Amino acid sequence: MDYSTLLFKIDSAVATITLNRPDKRNAISYELIDDLLAALDAVDKSSARVLILTGAGKAFCSGMDLENLKTLIGRTPEQSLKDSETMARLFRSIYDFPKPTIAAVNGAAIAGGCALATLCDFTLAVPDTKFGYTEVRIGFVPAIVSTFRLREVGEKHARDLLLTGRIIGADEAHRIGLINEVVVPEKLMDRARELAAQLMENGPASLNYTKRLLSDHARRELDTQIQSAVKENAAIRATHDFREGISSFLEKRKPNWSGR
Secondary structure, three states, X not given: OOOOOEEEEEEOOEEEEEEOOHHHOOOEOHHHHHHHHHHHHHHHHOOOOEEEEEEOOOOOEOOEOHHHXXXXXXXXXXXXXXXXXXXXXXXXXXXXXXXXXXXXXXXXEEOHHHHHHHOOXXXXXXXXXXXXXXXXXXXXOOHHXXXXXXXXXXXXXXXHHHHHOOEEEHHHHHHOOOOOEEOOHHHHHHHHHHHHHHHHOOOHHHHHHHHHHHHHHHHHHHHHHHHHHHHHHHHHHHOHHHHHHHHHHHHXXXXXXXXX
């Protein structure tokens, strides 16, 4: 299958998906979401035993594409709900992926891009990587990702990241458990492939069963929380502050919040 927004290859039982919109800092577009869901399905059905997710150029993923961001203000409630459900499906597809996943984060991972990076089983990042959930800065809600952050870094760190919208560096991300390792740029992909080789020394059925068990432990709680998060994600788009936040961001000015 040909993909317009990513590169896909399988080599020695390791599948590599590379987000390939370097001129857009690999921003998340509707097309990228479709391509990524299709590529994940292809890896699942392939002989590959490990998946590596990385980005082309200087960024891993800078969040939502600006052109797509512009369209959010005019979406109907039904379209907003469908958008939220699709994003939840993408995040859940990575979190519940049946084969081990490794994110090789080569640069900035912001908002939805931060989610893509940290939902993998292992997250490796170069030292100058910036992470952050900046949704509140533009009147949005980091609703869907909040369900995963609470589990992964604990409530205090999750509240800090999600309520402030601040950007953190790789060292702090490692300290709070958001990522596994900090790796120098020239060794990032080598380290990812080394980790993949280490994983493939284990029994493939054992890995799949273990991943399924871990997902099953969280499934009931995540099902409930994500259902609620999808509704919140869609509902915020009907508010004045959301429209003001998006408009001010696109117009590069300070937002005039109204609280409604």
